[in-house]
Amino acid sequence: MPVINQCRRPGPFCIPSHLLHRIATLILTALTVLLSIDLENTASGSVPNIVLILADDLGYHDLGCYGHPKIKTPVLDQLADDGIRLTSFYAGATVCTPSRIALLTGAYPVRLGWTRGVVGYMMKRNQGLSPDALTMGEIFKSQGYQTALIGKWHLGDPRPLRPHRQGFDLAYYINKSNNQTKELWRGDKLLEKPFNNRLLTEQFTREAIGFIKQNKAKPFLLYIPYTAPHFPVEAHPDWKGKSRFGKYGDVVEEMDHRIGQILKTLEMEKLDKKTIVVFLSDNGPEPGTKESTAKPYRGKKWSALEGGTRVPCIVRFPGVIAKGQESDKLIAAIDLLPTLSHACGIDLKTISKESPKIDGVNVWATLIGKKDAVHPRNDLLYWHGSGGFQAIRVGNWKLFPNRRHAQLGGRNSGPALFNLAEDLDEKTDLSAKFPDRVKAMQDLAKKRLDDIKSSIIPLGK
Numbered sequence: 214m215p216v217i218n219q220c221r222r223p224g225p226f227c228i229p230s231h232l233l234h235r236i237a238t239l240i241l242t243a244l245t246v247l248l249s250i251d252l253e254n255t256a257s258g259s260v261p262n263i264v265l266i267l268a269d270d271l272g273y274h275d276l277g278c279y280g281h282p283k284i285k286t287p288v289l290d291q292l293a294d295d296g297i298r299l300t301s302f303y304a305g306a307t308v309c310t311p312s313r314i315a316l317l318t319g320a321y322p323v324r325l326g327w328t329r330g331v332v333g334y335m336m337k338r339n340q341g342l343s344p345d346a347l348t349m350g351e352i353f354k355s356q357g358y359q360t361a362l363i364g365k366w367h368l369g370d371p372r373p374l375r376p377h378r379q380g381f382d383l384a385y386y387i388n389k390s391n392n393q394t395k396e397l398w399r400g401d402k403l404l405e406k407p408f409n410n411r412l413l414t415e416q417f418t419r420e421a422i423g424f425i426k427q428n429k430a431k432p433f434l435l436y437i438p439y440t441a442p443h444f445p446v447e448a449h450p451d452w453k454g455k456s457r458f459g460k461y462g463d464v465v466e467e468m469d470h471r472i473g474q475i476l477k478t479l480e481m482e483k484l485d486k487k488t489i490v491v492f493l494s495d496n497g498p499e500p501g502t503k504e505s506t507a508k509p510y511r512g513k514k515w516s517a518l519e520g521g522t523r524v525p526c527i528v529r530f531p532g533v534i535a536k537g538q539e540s541d542k543l544i545a546a547i548d549l550l551p552t553l554s555h556a557c558g559i560d561l562k563t564i565s566k567e568s569p570k571i572d573g574v575n576v577w578a579t580l581i582g583k584k585d586a587v588h589p590r591n592d593l594l595y596w597h598g599s600g601g602f603q604a605i606r607v608g609n610w611k612l613f614p615n616r617r618h619a620q621l622g623g624r625n626s627g628p629a630l631f632n633l634a635e636d637l638d639e640k641t642d643l644s645a646k647f648p649d650r651v652k653a654m655q656d657l658a659k660k661r662l663d664d665i666k667s668s669i670i671p672l673g674k
């Protein structure tokens with residue numbers, strides 16, 4: 214009999230064996246409950262579904278819950294009320310193709326051979342994401358998930374680069390932006406040419422709803438990169454003139470409504486509580502579309518200023534992410550692959566073999582508001598859409614090693630340093646006041662860039 218159950222010398226520190234047994238049972242029960250809650254949220258048995266919705270060129274300011282005074286987005290506002298709204302969230306890049314590379318691989322796009330532009334503009338039509346890269350689709354598919362890409366691909370036209378060969382069981386898509394192509398595809402089958410730009414959001418939504426209904430018994434990853442509100446901005450006939458913010462408002466409001474139809478389907482199929490819904494934009498406002506803005510931030514699509522990549526992001530997972538949360542923690546689109554993998558019990562490191570190396574970090578603890586969790590991201594690199602690396606953020610500080618890129622006017626040499634906590638539009642250069650901080654941030658940027666240069670997979674063809 215173990216000594217611990219014996220009370221050889223009764224005294225103040227002696228606990229009778231029957232009580233010890235009771236305490237041990239209680240502790241074990243508590244541990245089992247805690248463990249099962251964690252497993253329920255993170256591992257197999259009842260793994261969550263993922264619905265990942267990407268808007269195209271939607272600016273930071275363009276939703277009701279991000280402060281827009283006229284565009285009405287009740288569905289996304291409610292999604293934010295039911296989950297967490299992120300205010301320091303950064304898209305993967307400032308333009309479409311690298312942004313999608315980052316989202317699907319968890320890597321800075323430069324690691325996948327990207328240097329500038331998008332497929333068909335500054336990038337050749339026959340280039341795209343290498344088949345050697347491991348996509349979110351491939352990772353989830355390898356774990357028994359049904360996977361779908363419904364919307365805009367923009368990661369390569371050649372057959373080996375198409376979405377159904379990059380991990381998506383179902384691919385219903387246009388292969389470039391809606392201003393660059395008129396073709397709608399299912400796998401390798403051309404469905405429509407020309408498609409009707411006004412109807413794409415409706416068509417993508419119908420397809421997504423069909424996929425959910427068909428796969429309700431299995432875990433699924435449903436990636437919906439809408440073409441809205443990318444130019445040409447043309448409203449669906451039922452939304453034309455409906456918003457108080459012109460065509461742009463009509464298109465965003467239709468997208469909001471369509472997302473509502475997807476959420477309603479989840480609810481009707483009793484999947485809402487076991488589905489993580491993520492909404493984000495792929496980059497900041499298109500410079501040619503003056504309606505879209507990134508207020509209070511400066512800069513638009515292509516730019517390494519905040520407005521280029523700081524975008525709305527909302528995550529909902531009922532019962533796990535508490536309602537009505539908001540976080541200004543630094544989080545980036547490259548973090549979604551490791552984070553969602555973790556939430557679905559997928560051992561990303563083992564599966565990916567770190568090829569390409571994943572720059573994203575798992576921010577699940579931050580999203581679920583885990584007490585005492587240390588937020589794992591403290592720095593982030595910014596890339597211009599055609600000008601390469603231009604800035605680094607560390608904590609609330611942002612450094613442009615070359616102040617020309619900060620578009621301040623005036624002298625054009627030396628660095629520019631901003632405190633984003635106080636200086637939202639990056640106008641007050643503090644580099645002369647904090648030379649040590651400038652040096653430390655330059656060194657860190659160099660270290661990060663050297664690391665990226667050491668492992669690059671060329672673009673696919």
Ligand SMILES: [Ca+2]
Pocket residue numbers: 269270308309443495496
């Ligand atoms: Ca875009």
